[in-house]
Every structure is written in C-alpha cells, then in structure tokens.
Amino acid sequence: MFALYKLIVRGSVVTALLLLTVGCGSNGENAPDEGVSPSRDAVESPDDTAGDTVEEVAEEAAVTTGETASEAIADSAPPDIDSGTVYALNTPIEYRDTLGIDGVVSITGMREFTGEGMFEQPADGTTWLAVMVEIENNGDRDYIVTFQEMQLVDAEGNYYRQDLQAASVLDTDLEPVAVGDRKAGEIAFEVPETAEIEKLVYDPSNGACDEEGSILAESYPCESLPIVVELK
Numbered sequence: 604m605f606a607l608y609k610l611i612v613r614g615s616v617v618t619a620l621l622l623l624t625v626g627c628g629s630n631g632e633n634a635p636d637e638g639v640s641p642s643r644d645a646v647e648s649p650d651d652t653a654g655d656t657v658e659e660v661a662e663e664a665a666v667t668t669g670e671t672a673s674e675a676i677a678d679s680a681p682p683d684i685d686s687g688t689v690y691a692l693n694t695p696i697e698y699r700d701t702l703g704i705d706g707v708v709s710i711t712g713m714r715e716f717t718g719e720g721m722f723e724q725p726a727d728g729t730t731w732l733a734v735m736v737e738i739e740n741n742g743d744r745d746y747i748v749t750f751q752e753m754q755l756v757d758a759e760g761n762y763y764r765q766d767l768q769a770a771s772v773l774d775t776d777l778e779p780v781a782v783g784d785r786k787a788g789e790i791a792f793e794v795p796e797t798a799e800i801e802k803l804v805y806d807p808s809n810g811a812c813d814e815e816g817s818i819l820a821e822s823y824p825c826e827s828l829p830i831v832v833e834l835k
Contacts, residue, residue, distance in 0.1 A: 705742030718772035
C-alpha cells in the first residue's frame with residue numbers, strides 16, 4: 604500500500620541532500636535563506652504543543668504537511684471512541700458493510716522499530732511504532748485499510764495518525780487482501796517517547812458515521828464503529 608509513499612519519501616530525502624550541498628557551496632557564510640521551511644528537527648514535538656490551541660497546532664502541522672490550517676484541523680478530528688465496540692488483542696473482529704467489504708480483522712501486537720540509515724530514524728523525542736494486523740477477506744472485493752482509518756490513542760487521550768516516513772521504512776506494510784485470501788502486515792506511527800499508547804481505533808467510515816445527516820454513513824455499521832482495540 605505504501606510502495607508509492609516510500610519512493611516519494613526517499614526521493615525527497617535525496618533531493619534535500621542535493622539542495623543542501625548546492626546551498627553550502629554557493630554561500631560561504633552558510634547563512635540560511637529567508638522563507639526556507641524549517642527542518643524536521645526544528646518543528647516542535649507533540650509535547651511542545653500541549654498548551655497550544657487547535658488552530659496553533661494545525662498551523663504548525665501545516666509547516667511540514669503543506670496543508671492549510673483549516674485542512675489540518677479537519678483532519679485532526681478524532682473518532683468518538685465512546686460510541687464504538689472495544690476488543691482485546693488477538694480477538695477476531697468481524698466487519699461487514701454494504702460496499703462489498705466482509706472480513707475478519709485481528710490486531711495482534713505492537714513493536715518499536717527504526718530504519719538503517721540516518722534519515723530512516725524517528726525525530727528527536729519520538730519513537731516509531733508498528734501495529735501488527737491480520738485480515739481474512741470473505742467479501743467480494745479487496746479488503747483495503749486506507750490511510751488514516753487506524754489511529755493510536757495514548758493515556759492522555761491524544762490521537763496519532765499513521766506516519767508516512769515511518770511507513771516508508773517498513774518492509775511489512777499491510778497490503779490489500781484479495782478476495783478469499785488471508786494476509787498479515789503492519790501499520791506505522793510516530794509518537795512521543797513519553798506517550799503511553801493504550802488503544803488502536805479503527806474507523807472504516809473515515810468519520811462518516813460522526814457526520815450529522817451523512818448519506819455515506821448509511822453504508823457502514825455505524826452502531827458498532829469505531830472499532831477500539833486495547834493494546835495493553
């Protein structure tokens with residue numbers, strides 16, 4: 604699923620190195636240009652934004668994602684986990700909707716990981732986590748867990764979306780599961796080192812169930828969404 608993202612992320616790293624080399628060679632004082640976006644290390648960690656408003660956090664996120672502040676705010680809206688069904692690790696979870704998806708999902712564990720090169724490491728103060736997922740597809744079309752359908756939640760109630768750079772390092776991405784097939788894979792996240800991750804939230808409706816008057820919500824079993832898995 605993340606093969607294209609891997610090429611984009613790694614290509615971006617190579618381009619950044621080339622630009623850095625050219626910039627240093629053309630400026631003897633190595634003075635930074637005005638208007639250049641801050642590096643990944645210069646962006647505040649999630650812990651640094653604890654006292655910020657939603658708008659301030661969104662604007663800071665826009666520095667690295669290219670999103671507008673309003674888009675970042677909309678994307679950050681978490682699912683209502685109190686309305687979902689809670690499961691334990693390694694529990695087979697049956698899921699079926701009217702869009703052709705019918706399968707059994709199991710969250711089997713979570714682990715820390717890093718890459719091999721200096722650019723395949725989590726940012727300072729953070730760690731990369733891989734959540735292990737197994738899916739058995741009993742439906743009539745590929746079972747795909749799309750980006751951002753799964754999020755992690757820590758003990759403080761903070762939500763963490765999937766991370767593209769971390770995913771680019773994984774060799775065990777969760778790929779689409781063909782009809783009649785069974786497959787295991789992992790989904791990557793970046794979280795603060797101090798975060799105590801407690802739950803995984805899986806919302807195949809991508810928030811449609813929480814939208815008042817949403818026609819799309821009629822296609823999903825909203826009475827049992829989101830699916831919440833206790834990771835501890």
